[in-house]
Amino acid sequence: MATQTPSRRRLAAVAVALAVLAALLVHVAVSAAAAVPPTPSGWSLVWSDDFNGSAGAPPSSANWIVDTGHGYPGGPGNWGTGEIQNYTAASSNLGLDGSGNLRITPQRSSSGEWTSARVETTRADFKPADGRVLRIEGRIQMPNVTGQSALGYWPAFWALGQPYRGNYWNWPGIGEFDIMENVNGINSVWGVLHCGVNPGGPCNETTGLGASRACPGSTCQEAFHTYRFEWDRSVSPNQLRWYVDGQQFHSVSQSQLDAGTWANMTGHAGYFLLLNVAMGGAFPDALAGSATPTAATVPGRPMVVDYVAVWQSGSTGPTPTVTPTPPGGVDARSTIQAESYQAQSGTIVETTTDTGGGQNVGAIANGDWLRFDGVNFGSEAARQFKARVASGAAGGVSGLVQVRLDSPTATPIGDFALANTGGWQSWRTVPANISGVTGTHTVYLTFSSGQPADFVNVNWFTFSTT
Structure with missing residues (x-):
């Protein structure tokens, strides 16, 4: 390797310094x-x-x-x-x-x-x-x-x-x-x-x-x-x-x-x-x-x-840290279509043959969930949950339809069990008692089963005081 003269060493040092400075400037930019x-x-x-x-x-x-x-x-x-x-x-x-x-x-x-x-x-x-x-x-x-x-x-x-x-x-x-x-x-x-x-x-x-x-x-x-x-x-x-x-x-x-x-x-x-x-x-x-x-x-x-x-x-205030409530919220006592969720895990949407037509959420198995934002229960406590459900699950396959508030891992406020109803489009309305709920919440429908197979379809749900 050739030996550098002092002038070349100085030039090399300057070049290195400029390169370092350039790199720093690029990093800063x-x-x-x-x-x-x-x-x-x-x-x-x-x-x-x-x-x-x-x-x-x-x-x-x-x-x-x-x-x-x-x-x-x-x-x-x-x-x-x-x-x-x-x-x-x-x-x-x-x-x-x-x-x-x-x-x-x-x-x-x-x-x-x-x-x-x-x-x-x-x-x-x-x-x-x-x-x-x-x-x-x-x-x-x-x-x-x-x-x-x-x-x-x-x-x-x-x-x-x-x-x-x-x-x-x-x-x-x-x-x-x-x-x-x-x-x-x-x-x-x-x-x-x-x-x-x-x-x-x-x-x-x-x-x-x-x-x-x-x-x-x-x-x-x-x-x-x-x-x-x-x-x-x-x-x-x-x-x-x-x-x-x-x-x-x-x-x-x-x-x-x-x-x-x-x-x-x-x-x-x-x-x-x-x-x-x-x-x-x-x-x-x-x-x-x-x-x-x-x-x-x-x-x-x-x-x-x-x-x-x-x-x-035009609006003021801090950056939201959670998904904001839809304008006016969703009336908990209305018929909430299952496919109107804001988020889901593991499910599909398909055409339903239930009364009124439209769509249902299907392919629901253990661990799946649906999220509904801004559900407004009002000041009078809701104490019952009803869901329109169907199941074509094989014999021995069943599970729970659960209601949770504000987190998919919160303790359920109510649930009901479901097994085969006669087919994936054989619908029935099933009620369940829930802990009294007031105010506005994110509602999660969660699904729990001891078997991995699909066990329920959901068309709609609602809440009532009795």
Whole structure:
């Protein structure tokens, strides 16, 4: 190895010092950028995640659900879009980077299988109050890949209507807001509304009502950009607006849609947010003119998410720490449809043949649960619970339908046992006494059985004083 002269040693030392300083400056810049921006004047923060945590850690399970596989259980294959990847929770596909960012990274195995990741918020109630504006925002760098190497890449930041959870066949009527979509490494952001019926309908499905533009300044792939969606209920007719780096590029007015379509899209509990990078599918294939990804597509280029935040205009007070009660609450003495839950575990929604038609919740087994927010019992104590249930369970299979308040692990306030009723659509109304309840609560229906098999379907339930 050659010996350095003193002048070269000094130059080398200066170079090292400059490199260290540059690294420190880069670190400081990334860390500073990782924080959720201050709440704008006249707004309040509803929810946020700035993805702080150790490198390789998954995103917060309190904030995010990790989707896996090629579709929701019982839902359309390939997530309904034709995308080919297998979503996983592996750290190679999904994880924090230790600098305040979430990375979703498509990978290709030696056998040619593509994997990637998709997450959705645990909350599914993002919706502006009457007279307010909801602002959903994320600072994101799209996968830094272009040209033939990018064919099939499909990063997205979007929102789906809450009734989609557990149903999976009511799209697009429940609404979809695509805040940021991109395909094939093109320097463009698409903002799209999906609604109504498929195909055709008022939102021209499956295309949707959309617009696109190039990212301002640096390309979408080279740098972070801020993508924002606003749902404005402060004006009449209401408006939906899409922005990139504060520049509006798309809008849809309530007046463009018929009243029924608008009500189906906006009249439910709200929306949940999603982040994912798909590979292949209808959108990238259409723009490429052929199937994607191809042999030229390179793996390992992540979508990097700095933060996601939701603000609402005009309201004040601290950031909510729990899911807020729906406006007006749900009357405990009304007929509460089982499929109207805010969250669930282990169940499906299916068409019922019970009187009145509609849907029921099925495939319920030991450990499954349904959550109903903001159930208002009033000031006079409810002391009885009734549920419309059916069972086609095999002989010897039975279980308990339990009512719990405010936690799925709280002591049940009442329950009843159920075995085979003559079939999964052979319905009966079963009562149970409960401890007296007043006020407003989150109600959990939980299900307990000594056998692993499904043992009950639920159509609806209600509470009464006697």
